[in-house]
Amino acid sequence: MYGLVNQAIQGLVTENFGKDRWDLVRQKANVKQESFLNNEMYEDDITYRLAGAASEVLGLSLTDVLISFGKYWILKTAQERYGTLMQSGGDHFTEFILNLPNFHSRVMLLYSDIKPPEFFVEKKSETAIDLHYYSTRPGLTDFMLGLVLGLGELYRTPITVNITADRRNGAPHDVFEILIHNP
Ligand code: HEM
Incomplete structure (x- = not known):
């Protein structure tokens, strides 16, 4: 990477x-x-x-390290070094998540050889989103969890995230169910 x-x-x-x-x-x-x-x-x-x-x-635990790393990525690295890029992702939490499938194509303008993650977003209601995460790399489920929790903090949006499909348990890809408490 x-x-x-x-x-x-x-x-x-x-x-x-x-x-x-x-x-x-x-x-x-x-x-x-x-x-x-x-x-x-x-x-x-x-x-x-x-x-x-x-x-x-x-x-x-490795889980705690990866979650902290995901939050740090959003709240420090992305904020301090890629502010404009982050702003292009959306004005509020739900918009950012809905735009996530296109996000790394903008990252590619800066880092052209990136092997990016892929996302598919299913908006189930105003307060519930299923975020599907596809990666060529193993072991990054908890990093993704930290990233999503970090976005919740960034946009001051209270959320709960449940991992409803998990590659570690044999699922073909990870699915994060995001419940938004204050849409
Ligand atoms: C300023 C914002 C961001 C930048 C500059 C950025 C850039 C990158 C880079 C360079 C990599 C390494 C991939 C490689 O080198 O092949 C990466 C990986 C990754 N990014 Fe981003 N990213 C950003 C925001 C996000 C956000 C908002 C999410 C999701 C909420 C995300 C999810 C991931 C994941 C899960 C990986 C691990 C790669 C994998 O799954 O295979 N990133 N990103």
């Missing part, structure tokens, strides 16, 4: 736990690079090793 993903893991760990802990995470993950270039491609395995090492070093 592009280096901005690993940069975000570095930011999450450093800002919340300090540089020393980040150095430990890096060592445990056996990652030689001291920093990453946002627009350079790195092996996916580096990202997985960093997330696994963060879980061990910080004493958090």
Whole structure:
């Protein structure tokens, strides 16, 4: 994945736990690079090793690390570095989710070699959406959950998210049922 993903893991760990802990995470993950270039491609395995090492070093479950990472991505990385791009996604939570299937085609203007996730959105009512997530990569279900929860916080929209189909349990792809409490 592009280096901005690993940069975000570095930011999450450093800002919340300090540089020393980040150095430990890096060592445990056996990652030689001291920093990453946002627009350079790195092996996916580096990202997985960093997330696994963060879980061990910080004493958090991998689920908690991935959810925190998803929230950090939306609330810090995307806000601070890609504000205009995020604004183009919509003016409120529901609009952003409905536009999500097209979002990474705009990201591709910045990062042309991206292998993006794919989404299909089913609006079941004013307060319920099924978000289908398709990925060539395994293990990112909880990252997606964190991203959606982060969007809820960004738009100050109270939501509940239920994973109603889960690749970890043999489903062909993940489905997130999003219940909006304040549409
Ligand atoms: C400023 C906003 C965003 C940027 C710049 C961005 C960029 C990227 C990049 C560069 C990757 C790595 C893929 C690769 O290198 O092949 C990625 C992956 C991913 N993005 Fe985004 N993204 C943004 C917002 C979002 C949002 C809002 C969501 C969903 C709510 C999302 C969901 C994902 C997921 C799930 C992946 C993992 C890849 C996979 O499933 O295979 N992203 N994104």
